[in-house]
Amino acid sequence: MRDEVDRLVEAWNAERPDLDVRPLQVLSRVSRLARHLDRARRAVFVAHDLESWEFDVLTALRRAGSPYQLSPGRLLRATLVTSGTMTNRIDRLAAAGLVERHPDPQDKRGVQVRLTEAGLTRVDAAFADLLEREQAILEGLSPDQRDVLADLLRTLLIPFDRD
Numbered sequence: 001m002r003d004e005v006d007r008l009v010e011a012w013n014a015e016r017p018d019l020d021v022r023p024l025q026v027l028s029r030v031s032r033l034a035r036h037l038d039r040a041r042r043a044v045f046v047a048h049d050l051e052s053w054e055f056d057v058l059t060a061l062r063r064a065g066s067p068y069q070l071s072p073g074r075l076l077r078a079t080l081v082t083s084g085t086m087t088n089r090i091d092r093l094a095a096a097g098l099v100e101r102h103p104d105p106q107d108k109r110g111v112q113v114r115l116t117e118a119g120l121t122r123v124d125a126a127f128a129d130l131l132e133r134e135q136a137i138l139e140g141l142s143p144d145q146r147d148v149l150a151d152l153l154r155t156l157l158i159p160f161d162r163d
Contacts (some may be wrong), residue, residue: 005029028154033137040133048126055088058098058123061115069114071104079134098122 005028012021045055060078061068070078076086090113094100098119104110115123138146 003029004054005032037134037137040137041130044126044130044133047129048122050122050126051091053081054093054096054098055123055126057093057128058066058119061113062097062120062123062127068120069102069112071110072113076111091120 005025008028009021009024012019012024041052041055045052045136050058057075060075063071064070064074072090075090076083076109079086080087090099090101094101097116099113100116101111102114104112141149142146
């Protein structure tokens with residue numbers, strides 16, 4: 001089987017035989033797959049009346065375990081946004097009834113952001129649907145192939161995660 005990337009690499013090999021275009025064989029496929037994954041994710045989020053940033057914050061809280069709360073500082077480290085952006089996001093999620101602010105018992109000046117019951121219900125449903133979509137994307141791979149691919153992608157990503 002040939003895909004669009006095979007045709008792209010073939011064309012570049014013909015036009016620029018002086019260049020090693022082999023990276024395209026991997027990274028163009030990763031890029032194309034990322035676009036398909038992004039579309040699938042957006043469809044799930046729309047179905048659950050969520051924006052991708054809302055899903056990111058809600059899942060960070062959900063992963064924290066019961067009582068599903070984190071400080072704003074921990075949330076910004078988990079979602080890689082600035083403090084101003086996080087404050088705005090928390091405000092919007094609170095207005096939507098998906099999170100609440102509670103005083104931090106460890107820091108009288110601080111707060112903890114906690115999922116509401118509505119937030120927990122919404123994020124759990126969205127996450128279950130997202131996993132179903134992602135399973136469909138990976139359907140063509142055996143469990144062993146998925147493990148090998150995950151290991152290879154991890155190897156590529158680790159240097160970026162260190163930065």
